[in-house]
Amino acid sequence: MIRKILNTVKFIVMLIMSLALLVCYYQSLYPPAKIGVLAFSGFAFPYLWALCAILFVLLLVFHSRISALVTFLALVATFSGAMSIVSFIPNTPAVTEGKQLKIVTFNICHLSKAANGKDIAIEQMKELLADADIVCLQEASTGKMMQNELNGSDYAKTFGFKYQVQDRYADRSAPVGTTAQVILSRYPVTKEAPIDNEIDKHLMPTVVDVEGQKVRLINCHLESIRLLPDQIEAVNKIQRVDIHERAKTKTEIKTTYTKMNNAFRYRSIQTDTLVSLIKSSDIPVIVCGDFNDTPISYTYRQITSILEDTFDRSFMSIGHTYNGDLPKLRIDYIFHSKDIKSIDYRVNKQDISDHYAVVSTVMLP
Numbered sequence: 223m224i225r226k227i228l229n230t231v232k233f234i235v236m237l238i239m240s241l242a243l244l245v246c247y248y249q250s251l252y253p254p255a256k257i258g259v260l261a262f263s264g265f266a267f268p269y270l271w272a273l274c275a276i277l278f279v280l281l282l283v284f285h286s287r288i289s290a291l292v293t294f295l296a297l298v299a300t301f302s303g304a305m306s307i308v309s310f311i312p313n314t315p316a317v318t319e320g321k322q323l324k325i326v327t328f329n330i331c332h333l334s335k336a337a338n339g340k341d342i343a344i345e346q347m348k349e350l351l352a353d354a355d356i357v358c359l360q361e362a363s364t365g366k367m368m369q370n371e372l373n374g375s376d377y378a379k380t381f382g383f384k385y386q387v388q389d390r391y392a393d394r395s396a397p398v399g400t401t402a403q404v405i406l407s408r409y410p411v412t413k414e415a416p417i418d419n420e421i422d423k424h425l426m427p428t429v430v431d432v433e434g435q436k437v438r439l440i441n442c443h444l445e446s447i448r449l450l451p452d453q454i455e456a457v458n459k460i461q462r463v464d465i466h467e468r469a470k471t472k473t474e475i476k477t478t479y480t481k482m483n484n485a486f487r488y489r490s491i492q493t494d495t496l497v498s499l500i501k502s503s504d505i506p507v508i509v510c511g512d513f514n515d516t517p518i519s520y521t522y523r524q525i526t527s528i529l530e531d532t533f534d535r536s537f538m539s540i541g542h543t544y545n546g547d548l549p550k551l552r553i554d555y556i557f558h559s560k561d562i563k564s565i566d567y568r569v570n571k572q573d574i575s576d577h578y579a580v581v582s583t584v585m586l587p
Contacts, residue, residue, distance in 0.1 A: 442511030
């Protein structure tokens with residue numbers, strides 16, 4: 223009788239965990255603009271996948287073959303999601319002829335974590351960008367924030383690039399606190415028509431002419447959650463399962479939920495606009511930036527349905543790119559058309575921003 227009860231409990235636990243894993247993964251099929259609450263489950267995916275993997279081993283050890291099989295099928299069905307978070311398999315492209323480009327994308331957050339001073343941080347960036355061909359920056363300091371820092375129009379000069387374009391905010395007339403998207407290039411780069419609506423304004427399409435071969439380069443900074451310190455602490459308390467502190471921070475938690483839900487919805491709309499831009503392109507496309515979304519998200523699934531993620535060329539890597547107080551997440555990406563080949567991928571972990579720089583080399587067709 224006791225054994226039968228234990229077997230029933232094991233089966234119920236297995237079924238709940240397997241179904242939860244499938245929900246966490248496949249929620250990314252649905253636009254958060256329509257069903258916002260489902261998007262939250264994506265944050266639980268890596269932990270739940272690991273727990274299901276452990277459960278699968280335990281079920282095998284205790285000869286629960288049917289339960290083990292169901293868990294195994296759930297793991298297989300969500301395996302691609304796990305591999306978008308942790309890379310174990312080296313994937314070297316076949317050698318082909320073409321022009322190589324070294325690309326860097328970096329949300330520098332106006333060098334907000336430059337503990338040793340911004341002059342030192344700028345020197346570190348010079349070293350990072352020394353051999354890059356194209357650089358996409360987000361949250362570059364502009365306006366009155368820059369009176370004692372970099373001038374928004376002088377990034378190319380400071381870092382040794384011939385060409386620079388930026389969005390409409392990169393000038394000293396911008397209000398205090400304004401940040402910009404900036405593209406630096408060793409090849410001619412021209413801006414396309416800006417997207418002026420308030421939701422999609424941080425999609426910055428350009429065209430780069432690489433020795434006669436044109437590439438559409440889109441620098442993105444999708445909607446941020448914009449959490450304040452108290453709200454970040456509220457999230458950390460949730461992670462610590464601190465029941466006493468949760469009660470004390472009910473207001474912060476509620477506000478945090480609202481902000482996160484709104485951000486999911488805005489990013490869903492921005493993603494649809496971005497996908498339309500990509501699909502309408504008649505030349506190869508490279509998309510870089512801070513997407514503020516994990517690999518288990520509607521944003522990532524939609525983009526990787528038509529573009530490749532350079533992370534696939536990493537090896538034995540988790541590749542987290544967020545350097546803030548929240549869980550370590552991969553939210554900065556370099557994507558490219560399927561006819562472009564990725565050669566390598568790495569995350570540069572200089573501690574000068576609340577993000578890390580992503581560095582990839584690609585080969586044009």
